[in-house]
Amino acid sequence: MAMTLRLTDEENARLDELAAAEGRSKQEVLRLALNDRWARMHKEEQLGEVLGRVLPRYRALLDRIGTV
Template identity: 45%
Template sequence: MAMTLRLTDEEAEALRMRAELEHRSMQDVARQAVREYIESHSRVDLLDRVLDEELPRYAEALERLGQ
């Protein structure tokens, strides 16, 4: 799926410099950044969901351990 990504001049220049430094295309660098963002936030979301679902089950035991 194709999309258009609008960057400020500063963002575009930073991306161009990063891509040049890594001998990669700007598109490759941007796509990797998107993948890393999604992966990172997916882990946080999963952890939050597990804690929300499982923590109440063990709340009493955790409270006792804290005493």
């Protein structure tokens, strides 16, 4: 899908610098950044789900450790 992205001159310069440093196209740098951000978001969601299951199980122990 085609898309138009409007960047400030400073953002475009940063993108140019990243692309040159990594030997990638600007498009590839942006796609990788999108994928990285998406993966981090989903890892945070997964962590929240795990903590939601684990913390209640160990709440008493955590409370005792917190008061030591």
